[in-house]
Amino acid sequence: MNSAFYIKREAAKCVACGLCLPHCPTYGLLHDESESPRGRLSLMLALAKGELPLSDKLELHLARCLDCRACEKVCPSYVSYGLALDSARALIEVAREPSISPATRSVSILQWLVEKPGRVRTLGKFLWLYHLSGLQWLLRTSRLLKLFGFAELEENLTSPPTPKAAVEIYPTTSKSKGKVTFFTGCLTQITDQQTLISTIRLLNRLGYEVHVPPDQGCCGALHLHSGLPEKTAELMGQNIKAFTGNTEPILCAASGCTATLSEYAKYRESDESSDRFSSRVTDLNQFLAGLAWSSDIVFRPLKKRVAVHNPCTLTNVLRQEDKPYALLARIPGAEIIPLPDNSLCCGAAGTYHLTQTRIARQLRAPKIDHLRRLAPDILVTSNSGCAMYLAAGIREAGLAIEVMHPVVLLEKQIQNGTST
Incomplete structure (x- = not known):
């Protein structure tokens, strides 16, 4: 580079x-x-x-x-x-000289973890035990997390799901309309497993067989935006190889990852495989909004207020910010409200909220104030990082608002659908 x-x-x-x-x-x-x-x-x-x-x-x-x-x-x-x-x-x-600040240490640990899928799976098991054992409560009530610089990182954690064995192929039980491949990424597998589950269920219900390549890993965003092009290229190459061998669309539920995947060709200009890979990448909302839905898919009415947050990556990179609204409009009775000042970043921005905590919180504060005033029942956002950061602010403010991906809400409202 x-x-x-x-x-x-x-x-x-x-x-x-x-x-x-x-x-x-x-x-x-x-x-x-x-x-x-x-x-x-x-x-x-x-x-x-x-x-x-x-x-x-x-x-x-x-x-x-x-x-x-x-x-x-x-x-x-x-x-x-x-x-x-x-x-x-x-x-x-x-x-520059190497930095050993608490924020830099947190980012470095995250980068090291996501470099290998096995490390992420191990982390998922640890977090599950960490929550169940009561250690999470103990450390949150002590000053140890703040002392070692992990308070900002840890506050984004919700209760982790039960670790599940990976499955490569999820066949549809409906009339087949085709196949898709699914990029599950790295940390999303343990921080937002419900979105991955709901995505597969909904795609299967719509007639699509879902393939989850087992050798995929981190999209490379954490390293790319930290000025580590060599490691970024290595992670990109790993994903290109993992998705080689078919021509199906590559769907991704987290807009931050999707944005990075869609730009592999920009950072690997001389690599034709990157062009082919990036051309297949499609935002999940975009793919679903472009389908001709069967009349058999019927949604239960939802008498709730649903606020919609537009992630920067969905808006400014992918330019697909209208798609979640189109999907949510399928749910009868739901009051869909765009979060005011949606054009401004929430402050999460990958690891930004760890390294520039003060500014990140200043940017999140108006979002929380808008939510307090609007009092929605649900906040939907299409990026897992934004979801975690906003959920942490919502918990801190004592607001009773569920945070989820639009697809999770869609899948929950399907009549006779399976939901958790």
């Missing part, structure tokens, strides 16, 4: 028009040009040209970027800001 080349190429497109400024969450909070997309692009370019040495201040300005890519959606010059930012972070990672 030629980091300096990508930065120079994308920065050259920027005409500094400022149309991105009102859409940048950090600029809106800090009112600092260096915390805006065009300001950061100038810093990246100076770094790439060697005109500005790496410093703590420069690194902080770039680290504070959420990589929400709201700027890309409104840019008249089509600057690939996300690519430039990832390239700049790669340059920084090579040049």
Whole structure:
């Protein structure tokens, strides 16, 4: 990955028009040009040209970027800001001194865990025991988690599901309409297992056989956005290999993962297999909304208020933010309410809430205030990271709001469907 080349190429497109400024969450909070997309692009370019040495201040300005890519959606010059930012972070990672801060340690541990599927499965078993044994309650009531820098990471955990053995093929019992492959990712298997279960059930009900390649792993987002292109390429290659051998659509329920999968070709330009892989990737909401649903699929009425959160990756990268609304409209009686200020990031942003906790909480606070005022029964979001971070804020605020993926709600409301 030629980091300096990508930065120079994308920065050259920027005409500094400022149309991105009102859409940048950090600029809106800090009112600092260096915390805006065009300001950061100038810093990246100076770094790439060697005109500005790496410093703590420069690194902080770039680290504070959420990589929400709201700027890309409104840019008249089509600057690939996300690519430039990832390239700049790669340059920084090579040049800077290793950090041992609590936040950096948490991120490093997460990265190490997701590099191997076996480690994630082991983590799932540990978390299950951690919750059942009462150790979770003990550590949460003590100061040990905060002392060692794991409080922000641990507060996102909900009660983990019972570990389940992996199955590769889920046949449909309905009239067959085809086959799909399903990207389950890494941590989603233990943090949002219900979404994976509901997705498979719904696809089977709609007539699709679901294949779950056993050798798949982390999409690479955690490493990509931390400036680790070599490890990212390794994880991408692993997934490309795992999904080689068929041409079925690759569906993914977490928009953060889907966004990364859809851009493999951008980060592996000379690799034709990446082009083929990325061309098959489809957001789950998008796939379901594009189907001709059988009249046999009938939904039970739901007399509840459902607030919809639009993840940045679904909105700014995949451009599919309308699809959850189209799906939820199938449920009779449900009052569907877009969460106000949906265009602004919730603050989760991958590991951002671990490394830039103060700003992340400032961005989450208005979301929680809107939820308190709207008082919905359910909040749906299409990204597992956003779901965990918002759920943690909801628990902290003492609000009685369920958080789930749109597909979980759909599957629960199907008449004669199986739900948990």
